[in-house]
Amino acid sequence: MKHGFGIAGIAGRMGRVLVEEVAAAGAPLSGGIDRPGSVTDATLLPDMAALAAACELVIDFTHASTVQAHAKALAEDGTAWVLGTTGLSAEDEAAVAVAAERIAVVYAPNFSPGVNLMLALAERMAAALPPATYDAEIVEMHHRQKVDAPSGTAIGIGRAVAAGRGVKLEDVMDSGRNGHTGARITGHIGFAAMRGGQVVGEHTLLFASGDEHIALTHRAFDRRAFAAGAVRAALWARGKPAGLYTMMDVLGMR
Ligand code: NAD
Numbered sequence: 493m494k495h496g497f498g499i500a501g502i503a504g505r506m507g508r509v510l511v512e513e514v515a516a517a518g519a520p521l522s523g524g525i526d527r528p529g530s531v532t533d534a535t536l537l538p539d540m541a542a543l544a545a546a547c548e549l550v551i552d553f554t555h556a557s558t559v560q561a562h563a564k565a566l567a568e569d570g571t572a573w574v575l576g577t578t579g580l581s582a583e584d585e586a587a588v589a590v591a592a593e594r595i596a597v598v599y600a601p602n603f604s605p606g607v608n609l610m611l612a613l614a615e616r617m618a619a620a621l622p623p624a625t626y627d628a629e630i631v632e633m634h635h636r637q638k639v640d641a642p643s644g645t646a647i648g649i650g651r652a653v654a655a656g657r658g659v660k661l662e663d664v665m666d667s668g669r670n671g672h673t674g675a676r677i678t679g680h681i682g683f684a685a686m687r688g689g690q691v692v693g694e695h696t697l698l699f700a701s702g703d704e705h706i707a708l709t710h711r712a713f714d715r716r717a718f719a720a721g722a723v724r725a726a727l728w729a730r731g732k733p734a735g736l737y738t739m740m741d742v743l744g745m746r
Contacts, residue, residue: 496520498547501554503530509719522547544569559584563591572596578644592736600739601644603721611652618656623679626699633686641685
């Protein structure tokens with residue numbers, strides 16, 4: 493019988509905190525999935541199809557390579573999906589959108605309330621600070637184990653800036669400058685990624701003109717900020733109709 497929440501990537505850094513946050517919310521945990529040989533005290537199920545069959549909603553923090561298979565298994569089973577995995581390709585995001593025609597999906601590159609407020613502020617700042625005068629740059633730092641760059645959150649901030657300026661991020665994104673790159677292109681949004689130590693997540697959005705700088709910085713000190721937000725999203729998504737939702741919907745910010 494379908495009951496409670498399931499966690500994909502349950503033995504991972506996020507998965508372990510999610511187990512605690514699901515318990516703290518008083519929600520039942522049906523079990524989880526992870527790679528063979530992973531260690532967890534929770535019930536491990538063989539694959540996503542088995543996990544979907546056992547629970548009413550899956551919270552998924554795994555790896556981008558899982559997304560298309562997870563989208564298919566969850567849509568076929570009619571199980572809601574809170575998706576926090578980052579580094580998704582355009583094909584992965586298309587698979588998420590197809591699944592959202594059949595199930596409720598909350599997909600956010602960052603589930604912390606602070607970052608979602610930062611996204612809203614970024615869009616407003618970008619609309620107020622014209623690209624001809626203010627260069628937008630996004631700098632992020634994460635722990636040395638992170639596998640994708642720029643971070644999903646940095647890309648989300650870039651999308652918010654692009655939306656504020658009425659352009660598509662893909663048309664103005666300058667990521668990982670290296671070598672003889674030429675002068676900065678007016679209107680482009682720059683990205684730089686640092687990796688080292690055990691930094692949970694730091695993002696700065698800078699608008700730089702010749703006369704002034706204004707910067708917005710978010711620092712996460714504990715993964716609990718993301719895990720608590722994901723559990724909040726899971727409680728919100730229960731019983732919601734099929735659709736693609738974001739953390740902004742969960743927080744009532746749009
Ligand atoms: P992690 O490597 O510690 O954990 C990922 C877990 O997924 C591992 O235990 C791994 O074994 C498991 N896994 C990988 N492939 C699998 C598969 N095919 N089937 C089942 N399990 C599989 O990583 P992490 O730091 O916990 O982050 C996980 C993901 O969440 C990353 O994409 C990260 O960028 C993202 N993340 C998102 C947010 C957010 O708020 N949206 C916050 C933090 C991390």
